[in-house]
Amino acid sequence: MAHHHLIGEDSAIFSPSVARIAASTARDWSYVDAWLSSKFHPRPVPPFERNNDTLKALLALASTNEAADEERSLLAKSEAAALQELKESESKASNGTRPLREGLLDAVQHNLPADGHTALDAMAHMALQLGVAFPEPETLGRRMCELQSTIYDTEQMKARVEILHQHIDAEAARINDLLRELQSDDYQPPITLAKQNLDMQRKVKALSAKLPELQDRVAALAANTDSSHPTIADLARDEQEYLAVLARKKELDLQLASFQGLPSNPDMARSELEDLRGQLRSITSQRDAVFEGLVERESPVKRRR
Numbered sequence: 001m002a003h004h005h006l007i008g009e010d011s012a013i014f015s016p017s018v019a020r021i022a023a024s025t026a027r028d029w030s031y032v033d034a035w036l037s038s039k040f041h042p043r044p045v046p047p048f049e050r051n052n053d054t055l056k057a058l059l060a061l062a063s064t065n066e067a068a069d070e071e072r073s074l075l076a077k078s079e080a081a082a083l084q085e086l087k088e089s090e091s092k093a094s095n096g097t098r099p100l101r102e103g104l105l106d107a108v109q110h111n112l113p114a115d116g117h118t119a120l121d122a123m124a125h126m127a128l129q130l131g132v133a134f135p136e137p138e139t140l141g142r143r144m145c146e147l148q149s150t151i152y153d154t155e156q157m158k159a160r161v162e163i164l165h166q167h168i169d170a171e172a173a174r175i176n177d178l179l180r181e182l183q184s185d186d187y188q189p190p191i192t193l194a195k196q197n198l199d200m201q202r203k204v205k206a207l208s209a210k211l212p213e214l215q216d217r218v219a220a221l222a223a224n225t226d227s228s229h230p231t232i233a234d235l236a237r238d239e240q241e242y243l244a245v246l247a248r249k250k251e252l253d254l255q256l257a258s259f260q261g262l263p264s265n266p267d268m269a270r271s272e273l274e275d276l277r278g279q280l281r282s283i284t285s286q287r288d289a290v291f292e293g294l295v296e297r298e299s300p301v302k303r304r305r
Contacts, residue, residue: 032055032062130147
């Protein structure tokens, strides 16, 4: 049994997988120690607890730091290369060789007429004021229209604010005058103020007493009110009633037309009506007399006589 136990311990100690893990851990710790020494140089590395969690955290920190150092190094190299190119271009320009872009710009500028110079300067100033990086005529025109619209809206708002400010100043002045009048020693309240106050209190009490009754009446009216929408039959019935009322109105208008010439005073109208009736009776009597005369003249008995 003891022999087998020794064999198991030897196999556990000299296992290839355990040896590889131990070697990898040792390499990681060596890498971490070297990285910490480079960061803390010339001071010594502070003591810390050495375990697997600490090793993992330090390895992650070291890899992140190295990646950042590489990015910083690449950025520094690119900046150095750009600076070198800029120095070379400046040296070439000082030797008399000009870039093509500057030559084209100078040629265009020298060959532009006076109107072209003015227009180009105006566009440049406009683009600078409007903050347009790549100005185009359409873009500048659109921005100018927007600017004009904004200016107009601002002016309208300013005018409204000024009017409001004037009203506020007028009201403030009126309130200040009233306050000075009330605070002055010469101010005397109206004689009837106490009576008006008592009357107002009586009215308030009376209305407060009637308020529950009024609320009940309003609730009863609201409950009895038919809030349903009218139907087509209701509309047809209302239309028939309206047409009947309209026909009755026409009949009454015809009856009133005969009295149109009468005065508005009842006594005068009655007197004029009596005069007209007298004239009617006189005309009727004349008609009857004429008719009787015609009958007597045309009668056969009278002709025999």
